[in-house]
Amino acid sequence: MAHLGSRRRRVLALPVGLALTASLGLLPATMASAAPADSAPAAVAEDGPKLSYVVNTRGGHSTVKAVKKAIDRAGGTVVTSYEQIGVIVVTSQNPDFARSIRKVPGVGSAGATRTAPLPAQSTTDVGEPQVLGADEVAAATARTKASAKAAGQDPLEPLQWDLPAIKADKAHEKTLGSKNVTVAVIDTGVDDTHPDIAPNFDRDASVNCVGGKPDTADGAWRPSAEESPHGTHVAGEIAGAKNGVGITGVAPGVKVSGIKVSTTAGFFYTEAVVCGFVWAAEHGVDVTNNSYYTDPWYFNCTTDPDQKALVDALTRATRYAEKKGTVNVAAAGNENYDLASDSITDPTSPNDTTPGDRVIDPSECLDIPTQLPGVVTVASTGAKGLKSSFSNHGLGVVDVAAPGGDSTSYQTPAPPATSGLILGPLPGGTWGYMAGTSMASPHAAGVAALLKSTHPRASAWAIKALLTAQADETACPPSYDIDGDGEIDAVCTGGERHNSFYGAGLVNALDAVRK
Secondary structure, three states: OOOOOOOOOOOOOOOOOEEEOOOOOOOOOOOOOOOOOOOOOOOOOOOOOEEEEEEEEOOOHHHHHHHHHHHHOOOOEEEEEEOOEEEEEEEEOOHHHHHOOOOOOOOEEEEOOOOOOOOEEEEEEOOOOEEHHHHHHHHHHHHHHHHHHHHHHOOOHHHHHHHHHOHHHHOOOOOOOOOEEEEEEEEEOOOOOOOOOOOEEEEHOEEEOOOOOOEEEOOOOOOOOOOOOOHHHHHHHHOOOOOOOOOOOOOOOEEEEEEOOOOOOOEEEEEHHHHHHHHHHHOOOOOEEEOOOEOOOOOOOOOOHHHHHHHHHHHHHHHHHHOOOOOEEEEEEOOEEOOOOOOOOEOOOOOOOOOOEEEEEOOOOOOOOOOOOOOOOEEEOOOOOEEEEOOOOOOOOHEEEEEOOOOOOOOOOOOOOOOOOOOEEEEEEEEEEEEOOOHHHHHHHHHHHHHHHOOOOOHHHHHHHHHHOEEEEOOOOOOOOOOOOOOOOOOOOOOOHHHHHHEOOOOOOOOOOOO
């Protein structure tokens, strides 16, 4: 299932604490409206499990109106409708709902968003957070106090090897980023009461989308005590305030919002993620961070009608957001897969019922939103600048790389940092270490936010172009035996300017703040 950290939980010799990672335009106005749909059955079975569906329509308002009537006749209940992208969210207990609604004029695709009945994780981290207790925070602060004060840093910043790795520390000498820029963390929820997040939190751009439609109740975006800390950690990596407390984010002067899309059990279903992108698009969000994959399929095959519908719906949503000026950034995943290979064996899908091995072609079976057109795909690097042992890769798939951490025994940071993982805030006012492409993606999102701060009138396309153009070119290593056992762990292909491990290279925060 789509649980926190289960998104590619590869068997690795990693310490506890490696944690989470996550061509269709607007509908043509000239599309003919569908005639009233009479093909849906007058009487339908309603004895199946209650599932959630997305129905993707062709055409405008009259088409959507006709399809809604057909949905009702087919035993479906409309949860909400995103008419601006032609996506309708539906629940139904008719086992034949998807097949019958696909026959309706004006329906482009339709499919179940899950295989388990309602209510049913898929983040891109590895393992569980390594939480720092109060005594450990005090001890770490005491160790780094003198050097932090001399450098004008927050108390725990000397432990953040990831900031100098992308020249963020130098960027902060010029600017911390603009309060007019907001990065939305589409994730497990954000604890906006944390002292490192509260100063920069954008309440107006925050929401709970778990049910497929916006819930704007105060605090609905926060994770409960039983839910993953993933979203809070990600938010701090992006925009942790430079306020004399804890850590510092890549862009500590920008705003951050929380768009909660995962269930209590940690599943990221399509209807919730669609809601998240549309909300971001319509609430002034400049950058979204997506450190997860959409459940229940790790890879969604466009040859399967249900899975194709999920790809269609999310493609519409991400393209809509980009058209509104939002840069969408996503984690590449944690299974050390080559996403440009001819085939991959996926043993995890569907993860909300009974998974089984299936061989897929990654060119037609997509990790979404990671592999959707226009989305910035981010691979992970460790403290030595090498691809993280777990990070997915792929020539033409990975756009850029950013620090996501790795086992300290594989890539040891320079002192005073002591862990090869990424330090960030956790709910309840604490801090801890996590790692994964889940942590790499927010570093790239933070740099994108700095770029938007520097170039406030730039389009989403222009920000993405600058992000890749300014990245530090990183050549393939001569060989990649990260665990030193004498066997090659992954093969890097391509040249220095663009390759399968690092894409265009390591993101550069300092260049992002230069005019």
